[in-house]
Amino acid sequence: GEDVEQSLFLSVREGDSSVINCTYTDSSSTYLYWYKQEPGAGLQLLTYIFSNMDMKQDQRLTVLLNKKDKHLSLRIADTQTGDSAIYFCAESNQAGTALIFGKGTTLSVSS
Amino acid sequence: GAGVSQSPSNKVTEKGKDVELRCDPISGHTALYWYRQSLGQGLEFLIYFQGNSAPDKSGLPSDRFSAERTGGSVSTLTIQRTQQEDSAVYLCASSLAGLGETQYFGPGTRLLVL
Numbered sequence: 309g310e311d312v313e314q315s316l317f318l319s320v321r322e323g324d325s326s327v328i329n330c331t332y333t334d335s336s337s338t339y340l341y342w343y344k345q346e347p348g349a350g351l352q353l354l355t356y357i358f359s360n361m362d363m364k365q366d367q368r369l370t371v372l373l374n375k376k377d378k379h380l381s382l383r384i385a386d387t388q389t390g391d392s393a394i395y396f397c398a399e400s401n402q403a404g405t406a407l408i409f410g411k412g413t414t415l416s417v418s419s
Numbered sequence: 420g421a422g423v424s425q426s427p428s429n430k431v432t433e434k435g436k437d438v439e440l441r442c443d444p445i446s447g448h449t450a451l452y453w454y455r456q457s458l459g460q461g462l463e464f465l466i467y468f469q470g471n472s473a474p475d476k477s478g479l480p481s482d483r484f485s486a487e488r489t490g491g492s493v494s495t496l497t498i499q500r501t502q503q504e505d506s507a508v509y510l511c512a513s514s515l516a517g518l519g520e521t522q523y524f525g526p527g528t529r530l531l532v533l
Contacts, residue, residue, distance in 0.1 A: 351524040405475040406464035407522060
């Protein structure tokens with residue numbers, strides 16, 4: 309079945325770049341997503357990438373997609389303490405009826 | 420409203436009681452999803468509604484769980500005879516249509532079963 313894997317923790321210093329990695333199994337996903345969850349809050353769509361793209365940039369965020377290796381990454385430039393949150397990678401299930409999420413990467417930013 | 424809303428935001432219940440959780444999707448969104456977020460399990464898909472089509476219930480963990488969507492808008496997730504392992508945050512999402520459209524999430528209902 310579909311599966312999404314992420315590392316669980318990442319710790320960086322303020323001003324550094326953060327890179328969160330994800331691997332997925334279903335190559336038929338049309339879109340791949342990154343969601344952010346701050347403490348006590350719901351899921352916020354951060355960005356997404358269409359499966360026929362290699363890269364998408366949106367301000368401080370860069371998404372890289374390697375379809376051959378089924379690897380997705382999210383780079384946050386100039387990481388701020390406000391970026392501390394849990395970041396979830398997600399792909400669509402084969403039926404396109406739901407998202408399959410990774411377990412989330414907790415990003416901790418120290419000043 | 421501007422986003423997906425859910426009520427209640429928190430619910431504490433006793434084991435064996437039934438609970439109802441409500442979701443109001445973004446106006447105009449035809450697709451609605453329920454997920455559950457629990458420690459150790461991450462985010463799990465529960466059920467998907469799209470327009471008037473039969474819902475995809477493949478994620479419901481047991482027959483104690485059911486959901487309805489009335490009038491193509493508001494949805495209610497019902498858990499009967501709650502168990503302690505049902506304690507989790509229940510998240511609702513909606514999208515403009517189904518099949519690959521971006522899903523927007525509500526703030527969730529935090530359920531605690533004592």
